[in-house]
Amino acid sequence: MDKQLDHSELDALVLRELSSLPGLAPSRGFQDRVMARVVLPRPAAVVLLQRAGAWAIQPRRAVALATAYASCVVLTVLLAAPWVAAHASVAGLGASWLVAQAGHWLDAAAMSVAAWTVRSGLVSALRSAAGNGVRPWFLLATIAVGYAASGYGMHLLLKAPRRSDALADTL
């Protein structure tokens, strides 16, 4: 009976001790060390493009591709030239139509920008500012701030990839 009691006591002790064992943690920076060696999946199109880029960037292949591209252009021009010469009037009509269309779109765009500046009150604001005697240095400062903001925006857009991405690319 006494031995039985000892057993159950010991069993309870074992379970108690086991459940009280602490969870052990690896050293600091463990997550970063693991993440540095994990390759994050990328969209298939990006992978394909990168592979194609890596393939084409090798000097011999790059020369071959450039030659092939140039040959295609020259061949197309050579093939198209006799047809263009034979149908000069049609080609001339087409070209003038394209130029007219482009001019029309440019004109429409310029008109809408002008209309917007008038409607938005920008023009009247500038006029009243000039009437109130706003100093030129204030305008210059505004323009400079605008340039700086644009520059910062470009910097954000074109900044280097993050460290983890850069590492993933090297793997």
Place this chain on the structure above:
Amino acid sequence: MPTAKDLQALGDREVVELAKAGKEAAYRELLRRYERPVFSLIFRMVRDRALAEDLSQETFIKVLNALESYRPEYKFSSWIFKIANNAAIDQLRRRDLDTLSLDGAPDARTADEVEATALQATDHAESPLQELESRETGTAIERAIARLRPEYRTCILLRHVEGRSYEEIAEVMDLPLGTVKTYIHRARIELREYLADLRT
């Protein structure tokens, strides 16, 4: 884009899906969830902090780089514990092979070869058991766990320290459910005996 807090509320399967979609935060969430359980299991198996850290790192790298092959019908925890356990068991086997080299490599034929291969292990000042004991964390139960057979150790740690079900342990160890129950039962008897010895 889910935040770290949103991820904490998700189950393992959902987090894995986000990770598969390339979300770095999901990878870190999986790491956050399992770094302690995996490291604890491996450390209590191999009893060496630096080695446990290396093996845990390898486990996570293997798992996170193979997420595409993860099958959602299995629990993610079972998968990661299985890989962690295999890494620890492989390490223990390698250590066992190292102890064999104390007496020379098994394929050594001449006396010179035996001597040459036996010398490889003479750098160890202690026997593997002594080395093991000297690296223990100190408590009686930790000492008792260290003396268990590796299979018993995995079973008892997963069941009573990590709180995993018998079914999950069977999945982790590729063993029948009955065998897992037997191992846990025997392990508890052995732990009881070790503790009783300590008391006397």
